[in-house]
Each structure stands twice: as structure tokens, then as C-alpha cells.
Amino acid sequence: MxxxxxxxxxxxxxxxxxxxxxxxxxxxxxxxxxxxxxxxxxxxxxxxxxxxxxxxxxxxxxxxxxxxxxxxxxxxxxxxxxxxxxxxxxxxxxxxxxxxxxxxxxxxxxxxxxxxxxxxxxxxxxxxxxxxxxxxxxxxxxxxxxxxxxxxxxxxxxxxxxxxxxxxxxxxxxxxTALDTEIATATEAIAAAGKAGAPFALSQVFTTEGAAQFRMMTGKSLAGEVVGKTGVANAWTGEPDAWGMTTVTVEGLTAVPDDASFLYVASDADNPVTGDLADNELWTDLGFVKGGNVEALDPGTWFFGGPLSCGQLLDETVKALTS
CATH class of the missing domain: 3.40.50.1980 (Nitrogenase molybdenum iron protein domain)
Structure with a gap:
């Protein structure tokens, strides 16, 4: 832990x-x-x-x-x-x-x-x-x-x-209060790594009826808000649903800038990124994929939780963006 x-x-x-x-x-x-x-x-x-x-x-x-x-x-x-x-x-x-x-x-x-x-x-x-x-x-x-x-x-x-x-x-x-401290610590780490203002996209990835689905977290989602508090910039501008998400297929990811860090969570038992998408030309042709800017977060990082899940998301984000 x-x-x-x-x-x-x-x-x-x-x-x-x-x-x-x-x-x-x-x-x-x-x-x-x-x-x-x-x-x-x-x-x-x-x-x-x-x-x-x-x-x-x-x-x-x-x-x-x-x-x-x-x-x-x-x-x-x-x-x-x-x-x-x-x-x-x-x-x-x-x-x-x-x-x-x-x-x-x-x-x-x-x-x-x-x-x-x-x-x-x-x-x-x-x-x-x-x-x-x-x-x-x-x-x-x-x-x-x-x-x-x-x-x-x-x-x-x-x-x-x-x-x-x-x-x-x-x-x-x-x-x-502990969560507030974690946010401050993560923000300092992001700045120290020269990542302040860097673009990111955050997604929960899963498979539905044989096709990869991406729940893209806008700045109105809990997870998007938490990551955005560290000083990085959410590059996803899709229309949010009630949970602050935009659900798209791989075709919709062309809206993610090439230089954005694509942070995602997927179950070990259902990870399209390391599975079917590995040989998918639509996926491999995306600029952020070509640039090696795809970062997997811990599969147990819950985007819809409470203060401890938010703290875990902060830890995973800092690790992904500064390592």
C-alpha cells in the first residue's frame, strides 16, 4: 500500500x-x-x-x-x-x-x-x-x-x-485534510518534473460486445477534477454525461492531442490496450500511441470512489507522469 x-x-x-x-x-x-x-x-x-x-x-x-x-x-x-x-x-x-x-x-x-x-x-x-x-x-x-x-x-x-x-x-x-495534503504534494511533484500544464487524457477502458470502449474523463468528472488539481491540463473536451464522462470507441480517440499523456485503467481480465488493440491500426496510428505516451494505472484505481481512491489516483498519476 x-x-x-x-x-x-x-x-x-x-x-x-x-x-x-x-x-x-x-x-x-x-x-x-x-x-x-x-x-x-x-x-x-x-x-x-x-x-x-x-x-x-x-x-x-x-x-x-x-x-x-x-x-x-x-x-x-x-x-x-x-x-x-x-x-x-x-x-x-x-x-x-x-x-x-x-x-x-x-x-x-x-x-x-x-x-x-x-x-x-x-x-x-x-x-x-x-x-x-x-x-x-x-x-x-x-x-x-x-x-x-x-x-x-x-x-x-x-x-x-x-x-x-x-x-x-x-x-x-x-x-x-490528508487528501488536501496529498493534492499539494502531487502538485509539487508534477511541477518539479516540469510537467505543469502538460496535456493528459484519462480513461477507463473495457470491452463491450467485442469492441473496446473508452470512458473518457472530462474536467467535470471526479477523476478528471482530481488529476486536474495537480496542475496538468485535461485535453479531452468531449461532451460529458451525468458522471462527467464521454464514452467513445477507438475512432473517437483522434480527438486526443498527439502530445497528451494517455492515462488509463483497465481490468487485468479485460484490457483491450494490451489485447485486441495491440494489432489495431486505428489504435497504433494514434499520435500519442506512436509517441509512447500511453500509461497504465493500477487496475484497482477506482475513478468513482471516496478520498482514499482519490489519493490512489493522485499517486498513480504522479508515478505515470514523472517516472
């Missing part, structure tokens, strides 16, 4: 064992010792808790990461195997945590059996089962893509909400 991720993970574990305080949603006094009421601000409005939650079911990987980062272990998580494959930053889901099914279709019965005092999920995924989930426990839905201040600000807000919900606002703030 890289220095930043390891330090944050150790800090989160230590903090999780210590006594801490909570705050009300309006910034009121600490309430952890008193177990005071909490009001969360979710995409569906305010959600009230009588006291900080201790038995949480997290149905989206981003929120699993957020909770683990602040030293909170959920009692239930959707698709633990998938989490361990795609989200490799930070602590792992401990043994004994219940796998409650997929993120798309979690098991209502298994969630109910856990008797949680809070369920956290993605706003869009809750469309099909909102009533069933809300009938079990208070339901907090989030989606940082819907945050008016941008996805990076939305990600930070949700981390703060996780701290508020669990009575651990101090831990949440420390994790975010």
Missing part, C-alpha cells in the same frame, strides 16, 4: 478506536457522549436519526470506502468481492461483514435480518426499492454527481455526512 493510503488507513483505524464527538447538521455542539439527534442532508431531503448510527448497511462502494476510511465497519455491504476487485485503496472489508447481494438488486431479506439503524445507498439505485429499504431503517441516499459545487466537492460533502451519521466528524475531517 502506498505511503499516503497506508498512513490514512492506520490513522482511520486508530481514530476508530478512540472516543470522538458528533455534530448536528447545523454545526451545533458535540453530541457523541450524549447520543444526541442528528439530521442528515440527503438527495431525498432531511433524514433524522435519534443518535449516531452503529449498524450501517452500505449498498454502494463509494460509501463503503468512506465509512472504512473514518474507522467505521458496516454490518452489511453489497458485492464485497466486487469491492475488493475494483476498489483497492484503503482498508478491506473485514471478515464477518454480511454480503447482502448486488448493488443493483440487494437482498431486502438479508438487510432486514441485520436490523440496521441506517441504510446508505446511491440515489439512482434506490429508485426500484426505496420503499422497501426505508421500511427497514432510515434511508440516506447520495450522489456526488448531483452536487451543485461539482463532483469533488460533492464527494467531500458525503464524507462529512458519513462522519456526521456515525458521530465521527473529526475522523472525517482528518481524512479530507
Amino acid at each position: 502506498r505511503k499516503f493510503l497506508g498512513a490514512v488507513a492506520v490513522a482511520a483505524l486508530a481514530l476508530g478506536l478512540a472516543a470522538c464527538s458528533g455534530k448536528t447538521a447545523d454545526g451545533g455542539s458535540d453530541n457523541d457522549d450524549k447520543g444526541g439527534a442528528i439530521t442528515l442532508t440527503t438527495t431525498a431531503g432531511e433524514v433524522s436519526l435519534d443518535k449516531p448510527a452503529t449498524k450501517i448497511v452500505a449498498l454502494e462502494w463509494t460509501y463503503v470506502e468512506d465509512l472504512l476510511a473514518i474507522g467505521v465497519t458496516p454490518v452489511g455491504v453489497a458485492d464485497i468481492e466486487g469491492y475488493d476487485t475494483w476498489v483497492t485503496a484503503g482498508p478491506r472489508v473485514p471478515e464477518g461483514v454480511k454480503d447482502v447481494g448486488t448493488r443493483q438488486e440487494p437482498s431486502i431479506e438479508e438487510i432486514r435480518a441485520l436490523q440496521p439503524d441506517l441504510i446508505i445507498t446511491d440515489e439512482d439505485r434506490a429508485t426500484a426499492n426505496r420503499d422497501a429499504l426505508a421500511g427497514i431503517a432510515p434511508l440516506a441516499t447520495y450522489n456526488y454527481t448531483k452536487y451543485e459545487g461539482g463532483q469533488f466537492a460533492g464527494m467531500r460533502f458525503i464524507v462529512e455526512q458519513m462522519g456526521l451519521a456515525t458521530g465521527k466528524p473529526t475522523e472525517a475531517e482528518k481524512v479530507l
Whole structure:
């Protein structure tokens, strides 16, 4: 585990064992010792808790990461195997945590059996089962893509909400402060390497129906925002979707400048760049490919995660651009 991720993970574990305080949603006094009421601000409005939650079911990987980062272990998580494959930053889901099914279709019965005092999920995924989930426990839905201040600000807000919900606002703030430090360190490294202002393109690559697909991260995506904070310039100007991405085939990559560094993530089990594209003339004729400017990031770098995934993306970016 890289220095930043390891330090944050150790800090989160230590903090999780210590006594801490909570705050009300309006910034009121600490309430952890008193177990005071909490009001969360979710995409569906305010959600009230009588006291900080201790038995949480997290149905989206981003929120699993957020909770683990602040030293909170959920009692239930959707698709633990998938989490361990795609989200490799930070602590792992401990043994004994219940796998409650997929993120798309979690098991209502298994969630109910856990008797949680809070369920956290993605706003869009809750469309099909909102009533069933809300009938079990208070339901907090989030989606940082819907945050008016941008996805990076939305990600930070949700981390703060996780701290508020669990009575651990101090831990949440420390994790975010550590990320700010990582951004500053990465920016200094990029500048020292003479890469400030250098063009880059960032992509998640995979295969669909036998053809390579590229999710190109615009400056409006979380991953694009994070990398852009280091002082390099996002060269991808395609139209973003709700997640800040533009999905194209290899033909669409002609829009990437020849001198741009093409940074990408692909699964070891499905990497078109080292597979089918190696003999694809459209790919090999691209200027940035000819120039040797293609850099693979760690396959477990999750572009849609929380502060620890953002820190891993920063580490991988610096390594790719300065080595």
C-alpha cells in the first residue's frame, strides 16, 4: 500500500478506536457522549436519526470506502468481492461483514435480518426499492454527481455526512485534510518534473460486445477534477454525461492531442490496450500511441470512489507522469 493510503488507513483505524464527538447538521455542539439527534442532508431531503448510527448497511462502494476510511465497519455491504476487485485503496472489508447481494438488486431479506439503524445507498439505485429499504431503517441516499459545487466537492460533502451519521466528524475531517495534503504534494511533484500544464487524457477502458470502449474523463468528472488539481491540463473536451464522462470507441480517440499523456485503467481480465488493440491500426496510428505516451494505472484505481481512491489516483498519476 502506498505511503499516503497506508498512513490514512492506520490513522482511520486508530481514530476508530478512540472516543470522538458528533455534530448536528447545523454545526451545533458535540453530541457523541450524549447520543444526541442528528439530521442528515440527503438527495431525498432531511433524514433524522435519534443518535449516531452503529449498524450501517452500505449498498454502494463509494460509501463503503468512506465509512472504512473514518474507522467505521458496516454490518452489511453489497458485492464485497466486487469491492475488493475494483476498489483497492484503503482498508478491506473485514471478515464477518454480511454480503447482502448486488448493488443493483440487494437482498431486502438479508438487510432486514441485520436490523440496521441506517441504510446508505446511491440515489439512482434506490429508485426500484426505496420503499422497501426505508421500511427497514432510515434511508440516506447520495450522489456526488448531483452536487451543485461539482463532483469533488460533492464527494467531500458525503464524507462529512458519513462522519456526521456515525458521530465521527473529526475522523472525517482528518481524512479530507490528508487528501488536501496529498493534492499539494502531487502538485509539487508534477511541477518539479516540469510537467505543469502538460496535456493528459484519462480513461477507463473495457470491452463491450467485442469492441473496446473508452470512458473518457472530462474536467467535470471526479477523476478528471482530481488529476486536474495537480496542475496538468485535461485535453479531452468531449461532451460529458451525468458522471462527467464521454464514452467513445477507438475512432473517437483522434480527438486526443498527439502530445497528451494517455492515462488509463483497465481490468487485468479485460484490457483491450494490451489485447485486441495491440494489432489495431486505428489504435497504433494514434499520435500519442506512436509517441509512447500511453500509461497504465493500477487496475484497482477506482475513478468513482471516496478520498482514499482519490489519493490512489493522485499517486498513480504522479508515478505515470514523472517516472
